[in-house]
Amino acid sequence: MKDLRIIQSPLDLIGRTPIKRLDSIGRGSESSLWAKLENLNPSGSLKDRIALQMIEDAEKNGDLKEGYTIIESSSGNTAIALSFVGALKGYKRIIFMPKIMAREKVEMIKRYGAEIRMVDVGEDVKDRSVHGSYVEVPGRIMCQRMAEENPQVWWARQFSNPANYRAHMKLGEEILAQLGNQIDAFVASVGTGGTLLGVAKVLKEKIPRVKIIAVEPADCPYVTLTNFKIIEGVTGGLLKEILDGKVVDKIVKVTDPEAIEMNHRLIQEEGLFVGISSGANVLTALNIARDMGKGSQVVTVLPDRGDRYITSEHYVT
Ligand SMILES: Cc1ncc(COP(=O)(O)O)c(C=O)c1O
Known part of the structure; x- marks a missing residue:
């Protein structure tokens, strides 16, 4: 059934x-x-699982509170998933995304109501098979800076967060x-x-x-x-x-x-x-x-x- x-x-x-x-x-x-x-x-990928777990774990341990902004560097699926779960939980979301990513992904994130900041990852990866962890690195450096400067920002850090x-x-x-x-x-x-x-x-x-x-x-x-x-x-x-x-x-x-x-x-x-x-x-x-x-x-x-x-x-x- x-x-x-x-x-x-x-x-x-x-x-x-x-x-x-x-x-x-x-x-x-x-x-x-x-x-x-x-x-x-x-939202169309296995990243919904980690978005929910990372957000709920951060809420439980007090790292993510009402009024905070969720940030992440993502080449697509995690950004879409955090935009989706974060919207239902009432957080502002800012996504750092490599400029080379497909338009469909950009549009989905925007329609979930998140802000996108496009990141230049260099010419060398254009038109090639790209690796999520690789293209996300320049955006991660920006997230790191933003999280250090603003205490009301929570960086999901999917690459090292055990909730993932x-x-x-x-x-x-x-x-x-x-x-x-x-x-x-x-x-x-x-x-x-x-x-x-x-x-x-x-x-x-x-x-x-x-x-x-x-x-x-x-x-x-x-x-x-x-x-x-x-x-x-x-x-x-x-x-x-x-x-x-x-x-x-x-x-x-x-x-x-x-x-x-x-x-x-x-x-x-x-x-x-x-x-x-x-x-x-x-x-x-x-x-x-x-x-x-x-x-x-x-x-x-x-x-x-x-x-x-x-x-x-x-x-x-
Ligand atoms: C389409 C797709 N396949 C596979 C993976 C790999 O998943 P993981 O980050 O858990 O290694 C990802 C991660 O972003 C993905 O978006």
């Missing part, structure tokens, strides 16, 4: 997403390929509740690393043999898992925890065209109108399932909706 709940708030629609076996794309592989439909969160991965621990618990202990691998694209870290913490605890596979854009020049540098205060965070804690069993790089091709297959063969990182995740999950062989179960996430990649198709995390 479909979900016929009466809800109090759109915030009640965050999380508890369905999981779907990808029967068409997984055909012939002798394994089961599962996708968690995170595109069905109300804690929100994704719930995602991990949902996966366990949906599939039980028969999971051989979990695959996720890495931006802040929150999805991978949160889900890995839960799955590794219950299923020690599970393999954790990180996916990242092939053409990401700076803050990545394979080329890691720390700028004090604005990088490091969850990515460092992932590397130091040896959470990842394998890192896979996916190019723009590969991610886009699988994204189109998801839309046309599976009827799932999702974003480009979903294509990268599913392509990697399919290859891992093939390597693991007959009877294996591989799980991944479809992080966001495809409507935000109409004018610009790139593998962004």
